[in-house]
Amino acid sequence: MLGILRGMGVTFKNFVASYLHPRKPEGLDTAGLVTLQYPEEKLQEKEGFRNFPFLVYDGTVDNIRCVSCDICAKECPPKCIYIVRDTDEQGRPVKRPKVFDIDFTVCMNCGICEEACPFDAIFMDHEFEISGYERQQSLVYHRDQLLKPDTHFAKIRPTDHAAIEERRKKEAEKKAAAAQAAAQAAQAKPAPPEAPPPPSPTQ
Amino acid sequence: MDQMFVNLKKALLDSLAPFLPMEGVAFVSVVVSISAIAVFGPFTMMYLTWFERKLVGRIQNRIGPNRVGIFGLLQPIADGIKMLTKEDIVPTGADRVVHFLAPVVVVIPALLVFSVIPFGRNMVAVDLNVGLIFFIAVSATTTIAIFMGSWASRNKFSLLGGMRTVAQLVSYEVPMILSLVPAVLAAGSLSTVDIVEAQGGWNGLKWFVFTPWGLVAFFLFYLCGVAECNRTPFDIPEAESEIVAGFHTEYSGMKFALWYMAEFMNVFTVSALTATLYLGGYQGPLLPSWAWFMIKTYALVFVMMWFRGTLPRLRVDQLMGLAWKFLLPLALINILVTSAWYFIPGLALRLAVSIAILGASFWGLVTLNRPFVPEKRIYEFAE
Amino acid sequence: MTLEIFAKISVYSVLALSLVAALGVVLFPSIFHAALCLVGALVGVAILYIALHAEFIAVVQILLYVGAVMTLVIFAIMLTHRIGDQTIPQANKQSLPALLSLACFVGLLGSLFLKTKWPVGPAHTEPVSAFVLGKALLGEYVFPFEVVSVILIAGLIGAVVIARKD
Numbered sequence: 001m002l003g004i005l006r007g008m009g010v011t012f013k014n015f016v017a018s019y020l021h022p023r024k025p026e027g028l029d030t031a032g033l034v035t036l037q038y039p040e041e042k043l044q045e046k047e048g049f050r051n052f053p054f055l056v057y058d059g060t061v062d063n064i065r066c067v068s069c070d071i072c073a074k075e076c077p078p079k080c081i082y083i084v085r086d087t088d089e090q091g092r093p094v095k096r097p098k099v100f101d102i103d104f105t106v107c108m109n110c111g112i113c114e115e116a117c118p119f120d121a122i123f124m125d126h127e128f129e130i131s132g133y134e135r136q137q138s139l140v141y142h143r144d145q146l147l148k149p150d151t152h153f154a155k156i157r158p159t160d161h162a163a164i165e166e167r168r169k170k171e172a173e174k175k176a177a178a179a180q181a182a183a184q185a186a187q188a189k190p191a192p193p194e195a196p197p198p199p200s201p202t203q
Numbered sequence: 204m205d206q207m208f209v210n211l212k213k214a215l216l217d218s219l220a221p222f223l224p225m226e227g228v229a230f231v232s233v234v235v236s237i238s239a240i241a242v243f244g245p246f247t248m249m250y251l252t253w254f255e256r257k258l259v260g261r262i263q264n265r266i267g268p269n270r271v272g273i274f275g276l277l278q279p280i281a282d283g284i285k286m287l288t289k290e291d292i293v294p295t296g297a298d299r300v301v302h303f304l305a306p307v308v309v310v311i312p313a314l315l316v317f318s319v320i321p322f323g324r325n326m327v328a329v330d331l332n333v334g335l336i337f338f339i340a341v342s343a344t345t346t347i348a349i350f351m352g353s354w355a356s357r358n359k360f361s362l363l364g365g366m367r368t369v370a371q372l373v374s375y376e377v378p379m380i381l382s383l384v385p386a387v388l389a390a391g392s393l394s395t396v397d398i399v400e401a402q403g404g405w406n407g408l409k410w411f412v413f414t415p416w417g418l419v420a421f422f423l424f425y426l427c428g429v430a431e432c433n434r435t436p437f438d439i440p441e442a443e444s445e446i447v448a449g450f451h452t453e454y455s456g457m458k459f460a461l462w463y464m465a466e467f468m469n470v471f472t473v474s475a476l477t478a479t480l481y482l483g484g485y486q487g488p489l490l491p492s493w494a495w496f497m498i499k500t501y502a503l504v505f506v507m508m509w510f511r512g513t514l515p516r517l518r519v520d521q522l523m524g525l526a527w528k529f530l531l532p533l534a535l536i537n538i539l540v541t542s543a544w545y546f547i548p549g550l551a552l553r554l555a556v557s558i559a560i561l562g563a564s565f566w567g568l569v570t571l572n573r574p575f576v577p578e579k580r581i582y583e584f585a586e
Numbered sequence: 587m588t589l590e591i592f593a594k595i596s597v598y599s600v601l602a603l604s605l606v607a608a609l610g611v612v613l614f615p616s617i618f619h620a621a622l623c624l625v626g627a628l629v630g631v632a633i634l635y636i637a638l639h640a641e642f643i644a645v646v647q648i649l650l651y652v653g654a655v656m657t658l659v660i661f662a663i664m665l666t667h668r669i670g671d672q673t674i675p676q677a678n679k680q681s682l683p684a685l686l687s688l689a690c691f692v693g694l695l696g697s698l699f700l701k702t703k704w705p706v707g708p709a710h711t712e713p714v715s716a717f718v719l720g721k722a723l724l725g726e727y728v729f730p731f732e733v734v735s736v737i738l739i740a741g742l743i744g745a746v747v748i749a750r751k752d
Contacts (some may be wrong), residue, residue: 004514011262011513018261035265148392226589301622314697333716336645348627350660354618366664373657393716 027133045126047157048112052104054125055146064147065121067095072113072122078104081113100143105135120164126156205491207327212236236328240317247469247506249279255508256474262512289456297453300353306454306461309348311474312341315467320475321396323485323493330399334395335387338476339380345469346372352462356453364452367439367519372527373430379427381534385420385541386480397482407537410483415557417564419565421481423534428473432466434507436514437522464580474503529568536564597637604630618663623658642716 014031021032036043057064073081084099111124124150132138154161212235253268253275260267268275293302319334321327331337346369353365387393389411390401402410427447430437451462470489478484478499485492517525540557547553607630610623627652636642723731 007513011509014264015258015262017508018264018266024264031264033261033264033266037269041290223738224588225693226592296655298616298618331641333645336642336649336716340645340649340653343649343657347622347652347660350657350664351622362664365660369657369661373654376653386594422721 003130029047043108050124051128053122056147056150057147058150065119066097068097071116075112078106079200104140243467244314244317247471248464251467253279258508286460291456296357298355298425299492301351303350305352306458309465310461312344313465315341315474319395321399330396332394335393345452361452362494366523374523375427375430378530378534382423384422384538385416395479402483403486407486412481416537417559419479419537425477432469435511471564477499528572600633621660628652
């Protein structure tokens with residue numbers, strides 16, 4: 001009997017609190033409304049929110065990071081990525097994708113393409129409010145629809161962006177250091193012609 | 204202000220009097236009362252569904268429907284349109300005539316009870332001098348309709364659900380009727396209007412609920428009423444996790460809407476009758492009588508919906524045990540105490556005796572009805 | 587005047603409907619439908635009581651017959667295993683002897699009714715209310731009342747004995 005009354009007290013407290021606290025405060029025994037009126041109010045996006053992929057470019061639309069290596073298409077579990085490498089005027093392949101199609105009705109948002117890409121070119125976006133009236137025209141995204149600037153990536157995933165930028169900077173520095181050392185070695189090679197050439201590090 | 208609706212009706216009849224013979228006026232008077240009830244009943248039911256959804260939503264930390272109109276007020280209309288346009292499915296092996304008639308037969312008693320409820324001073328549709336027994340008789344007819352519904356579906360599970368429902372309804376009728384008797388004893392008449400008038404002392408506050416026997420009878424009648432309406436915690440017949448939906452599994456569209464309508468009208472009439480019998484009906488100090496009636500009835504409806512939002516469901520055997528082993532003896536003892544109240548002289552002695560007897564019997568019944576919990580066994584490992 | 591005619595027509599039509607329902611009890615092949623027609627017939631009888639200004643009896647008729655007795659009958663139908671099966675014949679082949687004996691019975695009773703001189707008592711100006719009935723039951727007719735309660739207790743005890751699991 002008392003238990004019933006105590007239970008009814010709890011629900012009454014919840015009822016009254018739903019009018020007093022329009023947003024439920026944090027904590028265990030608090031009460032209040034938890035409803036978000038969806039299109040007008042949205043949940044704050046978490047950083048690791050994983051949705052459909054997008055391609056990154058640095059600066060202008062011509063600097064696509066993707067080199068069309070096809071690794072993401074091979075790793076994709078439902079095989080929703082289709083890549084065709086670009087060719088230049090003579091027909092020699094160029095490190096750019098001409099066609100990069102992702103079928104969003106097949107994509108299962110697993111993120112394996114992002115983990116597999118060695119060039120940090122494809123990442124998972126936070127877009128989920130996409131819908132269309134038919135499948136082929138509106139829900140298969142082509143290369144130009146998928147391209148988004150690096151600043152967008154920085155905005156939606158700041159910590160990942162910071163980590164990746166640091167890694168890329170380190171790699172760039174190492175490459176620059178290696179290139180400089182190679183240039184120094186190449187420079188040091190033809191200078192003394194009579195002295196026997198010191199063994200170069202490439203040997 | 205108090206007699207606003209009565210004066211409206213009289214004005215209408217006076218305006219028609221020159222055109223009609225005397226029987227015509229009587230006929231129009233009856234038709235006006237009936238149409239008032241026929242409009243008020245389903246309208247109440249629609250907005251009771253709205254009230255329930257909002258209330259249970261707020262109890263569960265969410266808003267109820269709020270998109271369809273302001274505060275979701277047009278939601279019942281949307282629900283009505285949905286139910287009207289749904290396909291009417293009748294199972295192949297079902298008994299078509301009985302399947303069709305069952306929801307009809309269950310709405311009839313629900314609407315008929317509205318005719319003996321006093322909505323305000325001089326505002327009862329028919330002042331029967333056996334009004335209370337009319338209510339009981341007509342509620343008893345609901346059991347037949349539920350049987351019809353469960354049988355006609357030609358579905359073993361509906362049949363099982365229907366039989367459980369009828370067992371529940373029949374068991375809870377007995378304490379319900381017995382808990383009406385104290386009010387009848389105190390008022391000396393079976394008419395609902397007389398019972399309300401008998402609670403008119405103390406400037407409209409001498410309600411039966413303020414006496415010990417009245418309090419017990421109020422709780423008994425209200426609990427049995429909640430069981431009669433098949434509401435939580437007694438909603439085994441129609442809960443979704445029990446036998447799909449019990450006796451109304453095979454109904455869709457408008458027929459389901461009729462079952463639903465009958466249930467909500469029953470909620471309203473049971474609350475209204477509890478308010479009439481024990482909470483003083485339309486008696487009250489300042490506000491007009493129909494306002495008091497509505498406040499009391501809706502307070503009781505709020506409590507019924509509060510129960511729904513809070514309590515888990517009782518199991519069938521716990522439910523029947525509650526009716527026969529607890530509520531029925533308590534109701535019988537309550538009748539004794541009521542009559543003792545009217546024969547013992549002196550207020551203090553009356554109060555003492557009634558509270559003593561009622562308290563002792565309540566405690567005794569609770570102790571005797573304790574469920575058997577075997578003592579904890581201590582297992583020792585065999586080495 | 588028109589009200590009287592209206593009242594007469596409605597009462598006679600209700601009586602006719604309850605006669606049809608009573609016929610339905612006997613003639614329907616499915617026993618559940620027969621039980622439902624019995625409900626209809628009993629409600630018709632209750633309406634007849636209302637027309638005769640005996641509201642208390644009407645309401646008690648609905649409460650007891652429709653609410654209790656018919657519920658019991660329908661429970662019995664539900665619990666009996668194959669009674670709803672359409673292949674079990676509900677009627678036997680003895681309709682002709684039954685009709686003949688019924689005709690004799692009706693003839694006998696009819697002539698009895700027509701030949702008796704029924705004394706006409708003084709008209710009751712006030713309807714019999716629950717109060718008057720209660721006083722009579724506990725005053726003048728208390729002995730049959732107590733005998734009926736003893737019979738009811740005997741019935742209850744019998745039910746408990748039959749339903750025990752020993």
